Amino acid sequence: MTSTLSETETYSLLSLSLACFGVLFNTFWDGSGEPLIASIAFSSLAFAFCYALIRWLGNAFIRRGFKGKDLCKHKQTEIPETMGAICAMVYLFTLITFIPWPFYKDIVVATSGGGNRDVMKELEEVETGRFLHRFPHNKLASYLSALLSLQTVVLLGIGDDLFDIRWRHKVLIPAFAAIPMLIVYFVDFGVTQMVVPIPLRPYLGELFDLGWLYYVYMAMLSIFSSNSINILAGINGIEVAQSLVIAVLIVINDVLYLSPFTTYPHPATDSHLFSLYLLLPFIGVSLALLKHNWYPAKVFVGDTYCYFAGMVFAVDGILGHFSKTLILLLLPQGFNFVYSAPQLFHIVPCPRHRLPHFNARTGLLECSRVEFKRPLARPIAECLKLLHRLRMLDVETDAKGQVTSSSNLTLINLWLVWFGPMREDRLALGLLAFQTAIGFLGLLVRHRMALLIFTADNW
Amino acid sequence: MTSTLSETETYSLLSLSLACFGVLFNTFWDGSGEPLIASIAFSSLAFAFCYALIRWLGNAFIRRGFKGKDLCKHKQTEIPETMGAICAMVYLFTLITFIPWPFYKDIVVATSGGGNRDVMKELEEVETGRFLHRFPHNKLASYLSALLSLQTVVLLGIGDDLFDIRWRHKVLIPAFAAIPMLIVYFVDFGVTQMVVPIPLRPYLGELFDLGWLYYVYMAMLSIFSSNSINILAGINGIEVAQSLVIAVLIVINDVLYLSPFTTYPHPATDSHLFSLYLLLPFIGVSLALLKHNWYPAKVFVGDTYCYFAGMVFAVDGILGHFSKTLILLLLPQGFNFVYSAPQLFHIVPCPRHRLPHFNARTGLLECSRVEFKRPLARPIAECLKLLHRLRMLDVETDAKGQVTSSSNLTLINLWLVWFGPMREDRLALGLLAFQTAIGFLGLLVRHRMALLIFTADNW
Numbered sequence: 001m002t003s004t005l006s007e008t009e010t011y012s013l014l015s016l017s018l019a020c021f022g023v024l025f026n027t028f029w030d031g032s033g034e035p036l037i038a039s040i041a042f043s044s045l046a047f048a049f050c051y052a053l054i055r056w057l058g059n060a061f062i063r064r065g066f067k068g069k070d071l072c073k074h075k076q077t078e079i080p081e082t083m084g085a086i087c088a089m090v091y092l093f094t095l096i097t098f099i100p101w102p103f104y105k106d107i108v109v110a111t112s113g114g115g116n117r118d119v120m121k122e123l124e125e126v127e128t129g130r131f132l133h134r135f136p137h138n139k140l141a142s143y144l145s146a147l148l149s150l151q152t153v154v155l156l157g158i159g160d161d162l163f164d165i166r167w168r169h170k171v172l173i174p175a176f177a178a179i180p181m182l183i184v185y186f187v188d189f190g191v192t193q194m195v196v197p198i199p200l201r202p203y204l205g206e207l208f209d210l211g212w213l214y215y216v217y218m219a220m221l222s223i224f225s226s227n228s229i230n231i232l233a234g235i236n237g238i239e240v241a242q243s244l245v246i247a248v249l250i251v252i253n254d255v256l257y258l259s260p261f262t263t264y265p266h267p268a269t270d271s272h273l274f275s276l277y278l279l280l281p282f283i284g285v286s287l288a289l290l291k292h293n294w295y296p297a298k299v300f301v302g303d304t305y306c307y308f309a310g311m312v313f314a315v316d317g318i319l320g321h322f323s324k325t326l327i328l329l330l331l332p333q334g335f336n337f338v339y340s341a342p343q344l345f346h347i348v349p350c351p352r353h354r355l356p357h358f359n360a361r362t363g364l365l366e367c368s369r370v371e372f373k374r375p376l377a378r379p380i381a382e383c384l385k386l387l388h389r390l391r392m393l394d395v396e397t398d399a400k401g402q403v404t405s406s407s408n409l410t411l412i413n414l415w416l417v418w419f420g421p422m423r424e425d426r427l428a429l430g431l432l433a434f435q436t437a438i439g440f441l442g443l444l445v446r447h448r449m450a451l452l453i454f455t456a457d458n459w
Numbered sequence: 460m461t462s463t464l465s466e467t468e469t470y471s472l473l474s475l476s477l478a479c480f481g482v483l484f485n486t487f488w489d490g491s492g493e494p495l496i497a498s499i500a501f502s503s504l505a506f507a508f509c510y511a512l513i514r515w516l517g518n519a520f521i522r523r524g525f526k527g528k529d530l531c532k533h534k535q536t537e538i539p540e541t542m543g544a545i546c547a548m549v550y551l552f553t554l555i556t557f558i559p560w561p562f563y564k565d566i567v568v569a570t571s572g573g574g575n576r577d578v579m580k581e582l583e584e585v586e587t588g589r590f591l592h593r594f595p596h597n598k599l600a601s602y603l604s605a606l607l608s609l610q611t612v613v614l615l616g617i618g619d620d621l622f623d624i625r626w627r628h629k630v631l632i633p634a635f636a637a638i639p640m641l642i643v644y645f646v647d648f649g650v651t652q653m654v655v656p657i658p659l660r661p662y663l664g665e666l667f668d669l670g671w672l673y674y675v676y677m678a679m680l681s682i683f684s685s686n687s688i689n690i691l692a693g694i695n696g697i698e699v700a701q702s703l704v705i706a707v708l709i710v711i712n713d714v715l716y717l718s719p720f721t722t723y724p725h726p727a728t729d730s731h732l733f734s735l736y737l738l739l740p741f742i743g744v745s746l747a748l749l750k751h752n753w754y755p756a757k758v759f760v761g762d763t764y765c766y767f768a769g770m771v772f773a774v775d776g777i778l779g780h781f782s783k784t785l786i787l788l789l790l791p792q793g794f795n796f797v798y799s800a801p802q803l804f805h806i807v808p809c810p811r812h813r814l815p816h817f818n819a820r821t822g823l824l825e826c827s828r829v830e831f832k833r834p835l836a837r838p839i840a841e842c843l844k845l846l847h848r849l850r851m852l853d854v855e856t857d858a859k860g861q862v863t864s865s866s867n868l869t870l871i872n873l874w875l876v877w878f879g880p881m882r883e884d885r886l887a888l889g890l891l892a893f894q895t896a897i898g899f900l901g902l903l904v905r906h907r908m909a910l911l912i913f914t915a916d917n918w
Binding site: 060064065089092093096097099100103140141144145147148151152154155158162163179180183184186187188 | 523621638
């Protein structure tokens, strides 16, 4: 990868940045500025910075040992690894500088020193020309706790990329990173009740207080969201592109609550604005990374990116109060996890790499296989054969009916079992189309069928 | 360094931790707990964790290339570098888990969903058995912004230790890291007035609004605080020990405002409590690091520690509203910077290392010298000779009166010029005694002589 920008790139990024600075300047100084417009400008700026920084810093990363070889290519040159860290840093920096836009300025009129707010002026809501209101001050703590959690996941993710932490420890990284958010949630909001679905109401009542289990649920969601993205990985662009699809789907869901057709102010307006502010810059930096990570990849994203992306979704879903919708959007990742589980937990032998196999003659990817040197236990062998008959696996048997090999248990290999060998980018596109379709189905279920089990769709 | 704890160490740390957990459990569940007692327990826990982690992770750091040789020893084995990163991580984690103690829990009684606080209950101030009150909720944002700034400096510091950023860029790291704090200060408090000293009042009035210059001042303070600690470095233990001295002096200053002899509640009580909560855990982790970094050092601290320590002081001084006192306590560092400036800015030639010179025969440190191959410009040579006559430098001249060499311009070398060669730990102890003496003098000036130029000492 060259470490400089071409002339076209330089001028495009520069003009984009200048335009964004103009917009920001306007929205800031006339005071009537829309935080949402500022957020879009910030996201575009984040795209430009991230794009340039990936190019400029790639070689420094290689020199410091953050590098890897692409096993699915004819020519295996070394390319920079862990570029997700750059993404994440730009993202965090963007969210921090964005703070003055969505939050009111608390005006302290008099102080006796020592940080006291002796006389405070409430800002009257003179919000002329504004579609959407600003946040009250008590949301600032949530926002900052979200930033802290994201920054923690980046620190721990870099630690993982540096020290290659053991599998059973690294699974817990997102739970550690969620702690700042959970603690501030506890001090600041602390609502742990959930609405009970209609069929269960006779037993549990209308609201059920989960108590500390609610915090366990939130920690589990962080673990699931980050790690499920981390294991649906291995071909160029798939980590970033799937995250982008999920982010865009959440944005669509958010916009449903903010569109002119929705009553305003809606009880969930704030939550979904909050969600947008977190996601738009994420889309910005991810696009910049995807541009370099898409087939043929010029950089790798590293575990840092997967943790970071998963944590953005978890934070967004938890503080935006739509964690169940988030789970619907992560269904393909969930399926991949459940499907992989027999290998992850070593019920079926698991080779070191489960990437698709690159056929150097055709230039296409084929599903990779695991050979069973020792015969499998009978019930497991029968399960594999059943999956084969359901077209959910490709199993080979010898003359005696013994299972000798099967395709590896990942969604990526399953796709190749279904549709045959194909080029790496076609494979990624297929999986993304699948993710998108499931996502739209999820949103449909969320908004059309939720009424079957809840009394009101909060849209 | 062995990577395990001895039996004595294990049992001491374990019993310390258990005692602390007991205290925390008590202060949390009976509800009357003192945040200050909890803070002390947390700090001791932080000491125990940091101590154990430094031991356990040292070799992993060496394997990943974070290592260095000690130039001032007979046997130059490789020891782990950047252990300040462990310190900082433990510190941040401590401050995050501490949050529920000093802050009231906002009790949301009813919510219409979507994160709304439709009915809120103000917690009545039933604080029986408590010496000091808890913080109101609006301080949470400041606290979180402090954490964000500290975490940012750690991230950038690790980046520096990884990529060896150029000198003129790394100077700015603390300013970048200060941004979260400054932005939240802007949104959340925004007071930029300063009290004018009496002699200047006829010209400026009683209060002078610095406006955006106040933010520049805060950023400069962060840069000064971090970098001045970073350049008073090079011998075993000096970075950590000087930070500890400064921290303890600030704690003494804080305690002056909280002691039973002070009127309560005092306008500055909150600020100084806030400061204590930030500093006590810092003292905990720094002691654990000092134990390993003191002569003969078993680990190095890395630039990360210096940035982190400087940033803790800057954040503490700014959000605790005692930045001028902080500057008084940093006078030795300030002197070292001014004294070093001619070499830092290449007015006088600067060798690659300015560490004292280790005399292998005596085992003592001697002041290191810079040889002038080309004759110096006349005014510079005259200045050096003047400094020599004032006993502020050791200069050698040849027969013609030309300056041929001088001791390097650092406080550490100056100390050796004054008191002759000495062992590394004696040198460190001498400098620390100097730092302590100046610090106490500073506090005396602050509290006894401030009345000469201000109308009231806010103590």
